[in-house]
Amino acid sequence: xxxxxxxxxxxxxxxxxxxxxxxxxxxxxxxxxxxxxxxxxxxxxxxxxxxxxxxxxxxxxxxxxxxxxxxxxxxxxxxxxxxxxxxxxxxxxxxxxxxxxxxxxxxxxxxxxxxxxxxxxxxxxxxxxxxxxxxxxxxxxxxxxxxxxx
Numbered sequence: 001x002x003x004x005x006x007x008x009x010x011x012x013x014x015x016x017x018x019x020x021x022x023x024x025x026x027x028x029x030x031x032x033x034x035x036x037x038x039x040x041x042x043x044x045x046x047x048x049x050x051x052x053x054x055x056x057x058x059x060x061x062x063x064x065x066x067x068x069x070x071x072x073x074x075x076x077x078x079x080x081x082x083x084x085x086x087x088x089x090x091x092x093x094x095x096x097x098x099x100x101x102x103x104x105x106x107x108x109x110x111x112x113x114x115x116x117x118x119x120x121x122x123x124x125x126x127x128x129x130x131x132x133x134x135x136x137x138x139x140x141x142x143x144x145x146x147x148x149x150x
Contacts, residue, residue, distance in 0.1 A: 007103045014095050018111045028120050032084065039086030042093070045079040054078075058131030060124040061085045065132065067139040074101045074143055076136065088117075088129050096136050104140035109133060 021038070025031045045064060054064040061082035068075050075097040080086040095111065096104050112118060118126050 007099055011095070011099070011103065011107050015111045015114075018091055018094060019114060022115055031115070031120070035087035035091070036083045037087070038090040038094070039080070039083055039088075042079070042086065042090045043077070045077055049077070050079070056128070056131050056135045058134075059085060059128035061128065063089060063128065063132065065089070065135055065139075067143070069101075069143050072100055073098050074104060074140055076139075084121075084125060085128060088125070089132060092129075092132055092136060101140035101143040105137060105144065 022031055022034055025034050045066070049066045050064060054066050056063045056065050059080075061080055063078065063080040063082075063085050065076055065078045068077070076093050078089050078093060080089055091111070092109065095109055096107070099107075112129070118129070121129065
């Protein structure tokens with residue numbers, strides 16, 4: 001299992017991968033296309049996971065987020081019925097999946113600010129993205145508490 005420093009390096013690398021994928025986007029239309037591409041490249045969600053209990057509350061579109069803890073690492077799978085939302089989900093999952101819950105709680109998704117995503121999203125999409133990040137952190141908190149109780 002990787003140590004704290006290795007996970008920090010991994011998170012920095014993931015953020016750099018995200019930022020690099022937008023490097024050649026000259027305008028917001030090309031950034032939106034790139035966000036949509038991230039979503040289209042996501043692996044499909046198992047049909048059994050399209051349940052209301054996995055829906056992220058606060059999203060205008062339907063967005064499913066499924067957490068799974070394996071060997072101390074929290075991973076996520078998900079999907080959305082909206083292209084932009086699915087792309088934003090893909091970015092968040094790339095950044096946060098396969099990390100110890102405590103690391104997820106310590107890491108803010110700075111790529112959102114660095115790409116200036118929030119100011120170019122509609123208020124409802126911005127709210128949905130905030131709800132998604134909050135739900136990822138809620139799952140991390142829950143799995144941390146479960147681990148502490150064992």
